[in-house]
Amino acid sequence: xxTQLNIFTxxxxxxxxxxxxxxxxxxxQHGEKLTSFGQFxxxxxxxxxxxxxxxxxxxxxxxxxxxxxxxxPPINFYLDSKLVVNQLNGRFKIKDLKLKNLIIxxxxxxxxxxxxxxxxxxxxxxxxxxDFLVNQILDQKNF
Numbered sequence: 001x002x003t004q005l006n007i008f009t010x011x012x013x014x015x016x017x018x019x020x021x022x023x024x025x026x027x028x029q030h031g032e033k034l035t036s037f038g039q040f041x042x043x044x045x046x047x048x049x050x051x052x053x054x055x056x057x058x059x060x061x062x063x064x065x066x067x068x069x070x071x072x073p074p075i076n077f078y079l080d081s082k083l084v085v086n087q088l089n090g091r092f093k094i095k096d097l098k099l100k101n102l103i104i105x106x107x108x109x110x111x112x113x114x115x116x117x118x119x120x121x122x123x124x125x126x127x128x129x130x131d132f133l134v135n136q137i138l139d140q141k142n143f
Contacts, residue, residue: 011049023133038133073115
């Protein structure tokens with residue numbers, strides 16, 4: 001069954017930098033959730049956490065060939081960080097070396113996935129499920 005994927009990612013840090021987590025929600029074109037997960041990533045900035053969430057989603061795709069081989073292009077990523085979306089789309093320069101290295105890692109992961117990937121900004125209210133995962137993890141850690 002061929003499906004289009006809509007991937008919602010979020011990353012956040014308490015303290016910026018501070019304890020950080022990511023959230024990923026993958027849905028098909030009908031809005032049905034295929035998977036969702038969150039993860040504590042240690043100490044990071046909000047921007048690093050946003051990039052880590054995208055990387056985690058890409059790695060999930062690579063590690064689930066039964067899904068990635070049945071994808072109808074494109075894969076749509078939705079983030080609530082204008083900065084990260086604009087950097088991923090090449091509209092903004094990246095000055096921070098750590099973020100440059102994360103972009104390189106993301107591009108390498110993208111090369112392992114055949115459908116075209118689009119990154120789009122959405123308001124936090126439309127990214128509430130991924131945001132919830134981030135906050136749930138950080139709340140569980142009592143930060």
